[in-house]
Amino acid sequence: MSNAQDDPRRPVDVLVNTPGREGLTGTAPAELYTRTPDREGHTIAPDFRPDSEQPAWRQDFPIDWPQDHWVERRDFMRFLVLISGAFTAGQFWIAGRNWWRRRVGRPEIRRIGSLDDLPVGGTLLFRYPDEHDPCVLVRLSETALVAYSQKCTHLACAVIPVPERGVLHCPCHEGYFDLQSGRPTAGPPTRPLPRIHLDVRGRDIYATGVEWRTI
Amino acid sequence: MAMRRPFARDQRLTIVYGMLVFALILVIMQLWLLTATMNAYLGGDESVIWPAAFASLFCLALNVGLLVYLGRLERTTGAGGSGRSRES
Numbered sequence: 001m002s003n004a005q006d007d008p009r010r011p012v013d014v015l016v017n018t019p020g021r022e023g024l025t026g027t028a029p030a031e032l033y034t035r036t037p038d039r040e041g042h043t044i045a046p047d048f049r050p051d052s053e054q055p056a057w058r059q060d061f062p063i064d065w066p067q068d069h070w071v072e073r074r075d076f077m078r079f080l081v082l083i084s085g086a087f088t089a090g091q092f093w094i095a096g097r098n099w100w101r102r103r104v105g106r107p108e109i110r111r112i113g114s115l116d117d118l119p120v121g122g123t124l125l126f127r128y129p130d131e132h133d134p135c136v137l138v139r140l141s142e143t144a145l146v147a148y149s150q151k152c153t154h155l156a157c158a159v160i161p162v163p164e165r166g167v168l169h170c171p172c173h174e175g176y177f178d179l180q181s182g183r184p185t186a187g188p189p190t191r192p193l194p195r196i197h198l199d200v201r202g203r204d205i206y207a208t209g210v211e212w213r214t215i
Numbered sequence: 216m217a218m219r220r221p222f223a224r225d226q227r228l229t230i231v232y233g234m235l236v237f238a239l240i241l242v243i244m245q246l247w248l249l250t251a252t253m254n255a256y257l258g259g260d261e262s263v264i265w266p267a268a269f270a271s272l273f274c275l276a277l278n279v280g281l282l283v284y285l286g287r288l289e290r291t292t293g294a295g296g297s298g299r300s301r302e303s
Contacts, residue, residue, distance in 0.1 A: 066224050073231045077285055080238045081278045087245035088275040091268040094249075094256050098264050153257070191258050212259025 106209055112137065115203045121163045128196055128207045135196050136161050138179060147196035148182045154189040227288060234281045241274040
């Protein structure tokens with residue numbers, strides 16, 4: 001380590017060079033920062049200590065532009081790796097959710113209503129498979145019934161059945177789904193509504209399962 | 216016997232630019248993987264979940280490898296004009 005007092009290049013302000021005052025660069029005259037004779041030609045600190053002994057803040061806030069560029073790009077690289085890790089964590093979070101969904105298994109069969117209470121063109125709201133999943137049942141004809149999750153596949157707003165037009169309408173962003181199939185026909189949704197499988201036993205209507213679909 | 220000289224500052228910056236472009240492409244690919252996997256999961260398609268997770272993990276490993284190489288480059292050549300450590 002070079003001794004600042006013995007360095008012939010330039011007199012040093014002892015106040016600036018005092019241990020513990022290295023961070024107070026605002027007090028240091030600009031000429032104290034000296035160019036080094038090495039091939040990189042970077043500026044050395046006023047205390048003349050080698051770079052390996054400089055405090056961390058001097059590494060993060062360098063004086064020379066090329067060195068500053070290096071620090072910026074190094075930190076950007078670290079940020080990218082952090083983002084990359086977050087995306088990977090998201091992937092495994094999805095995998096964990098999928099594992100949990102499979103572990104829960106098929107939902108139970110549940111009676112949701114009666115044909116006697118549902119005229120043709122009528123609708124019935126119910127919750128399936130649990131209380132957090134609102135669904136809608138529509139009677140299309142004497143024998144045809146369809147049921148879907150009521151959560152819009154865009155941003156989970158509640159869709160409203162419009163049997164006379166043959167659509168389900170999401171009023172939040174003007175999304176439309178075909179009532180026969182549950183597939184999106186207009187607006188921002190891209191996935192069909194999850195279909196609720198139905199079974200009619202006598203006059204009773206039962207929900208027997210949920211079918212998630214991508215197309 | 217040839218002596219191996221450390222990279223000059225400009226050379227190091229060029230290397231870092233290349234690494235950044237590569238890492239950026241990987242991160243964009245991971246973002247696409249995540250959105251596609253989420254769409255598949257919400258649609259009940261389970262077949263892509265684990266392959267996509269491992270592909271994303273592979274991208275992360277590449278990125279971490281690049282970061283390790285960057286740190287090694289900084290330590291061995293004194294990147295930015297200074298061979299400094301973070302201990303101070």
